[in-house]
Amino acid sequence: MSAPADVGSRDGSRVKIHLDKLAKRYPGQHKPAVDELSLSIPEGEIVIFVGPSGCGKTTVMKMINRLIEPTSGQILIDDEDITRADPDQLRRRIGYVIQQIGLFPHMTIAENIATVPKLLGWDRERIAARVDELIGIVGMDPALHRKRYPKELSGGQRQRIGVARAMSADPDIMLMDEPFGAIDPITRDRLQNEFLRIQAEVKKTIVFVTHDIDEAIKMGDRIAILREHSRIAQYDTPERILVDPADEFVADFIGHGASLKRLSLSRVRDIELGSWPTVTDDTDRAEAIAALHASDKGSLLVLDRQRRPRTWVDSDHLRRSDARPLSEIGLPLAVVEPRATLSDTLNEMLTARYSTAVVVGESGEYQGVVDIDTINEAIRGMRSAERGRLRRGFDVVDEVG
């Protein structure tokens, strides 16, 4: 096996955790649970371990905080081999969240969050301040929830407290084992978004295990797709995994909706907007009809005086002699903002009567249009850009497997 992926050198971020030929064999089992896995996890990123059940992804994660002792190999955190460190000291500086949450039922929310700071010997005021800060960070009210017990919270709130508890001593690293797995889909979506918002501020190095590829794509800066015995099938950004799956296994694992999934990765602001013939609200009919004939489109986009898009008008609308301003006739618009994902945009288009979405800026002013062809073009563009990058030899990922 050649040197593992050195992600650090590619985009300037430092390697936080480095797994070197990490292996786990259980006595009496012929094949190893984890077979010489080598992987670098860059600082401040969310790295997702995803794979079918039984592939050993949880085993790999639990070796990082040594809940499972590796049979051989090394784990380097900040270039220090932690396979010989005191496991309890190690765990106090690594946040840990599991699917069942595991809050201590006999302790209040505040006591639960204070667990690690107490172990580290923080003084009482510092702990109290930190507890309140964290309850706030995860979107709950300290005054209301501090003294509550876990059984008095909803599932979603418990999960939030689980995350807060893992962050209590401000660890650089967090390990999360299907943290949103046991929560209803709507709450899960909200918790995922909240977590990404928190992560954008705190920039922890996060190892996140899931079996759900959609969650992996949504949450991951980088995804390691693992096959049996924790062999890496592909370790890359979500974009590149979707655009260029390394092999059949990865393609199968992503499933048939790869193109659709890719749409939720890029946003309107990332693609080149189309233009459309426009008229202003107060243009008279003859002038508008002339403009329509001069263009190659079947309709015009009506803007008001602040250049805000109002309606689509076609020749039928214009021929009906009518004194109303143009903004009051015609078809309603599908309007999106630059930060909308292409997936949302497509959804808007399909819902509206006219299969073109109008892009508006902050104050609602017209910026351009997106149509089906633009989206198609964008997907093709992503694919060829990735291919180009691969050909130019930037790829370091293949070496890992």
Added chain:
Amino acid sequence: MNFLNYLVSRWDNLLELAIQHAIITAVAVLIATVIGVGLGVATYRTERPRELVIAIASVFLTIPSLALFGLFIPVFGLGATPVVVALVMYALLPIVANTIVGLRGVDPAIVESAQGMGMGRTLRLIRIELPLAWPVILTGMRVSTLITLGIAAIGAYIRGPGLGNDIFRGLARIGSPVALNLVLGGILGVVVLAVLFDLLYVLINRLTTTRGIR
């Protein structure tokens, strides 16, 4: 003399016997708790020792008490000591069994998260596992106390303290007018003590468990 008059005239004697009875019961249950929880903690993780401890404590409980007291005379002599030793043996099973059940009943996810946060084995046991198993252990102590209260009365057979003295005195004078009152007084004393101990356990449970696990 009817029973009510008897109680009124002899209440100071009954109270003294009841206090002795309560003390010997409390001492026996406390010693049994220390030994029982210790054995439970030592064995709950491993199957064979766990089964062995339960089996031995079960055998203790099945030995007829009168026979056991008799057997202890040559070893410990007469008085409170052999009674306490025997009572500890009888009180052991409910406490050991409930300690093991309680500790094994703690959700493994809770233990794992404690371990993942850097709590060592001892800390985990003291701060997480024992507090969560405590209500179950307390129930074991409550059952042990009831068993002990009854058996302690028989301790008077080898001159142990407590309400058994009145009962045995009464039984020895069957036929005389005071006999029935002596026996009934002793029985009533044990029943009242049982109720009082039960109330005490409710109070202890309130004071030592948080709202989170009630």
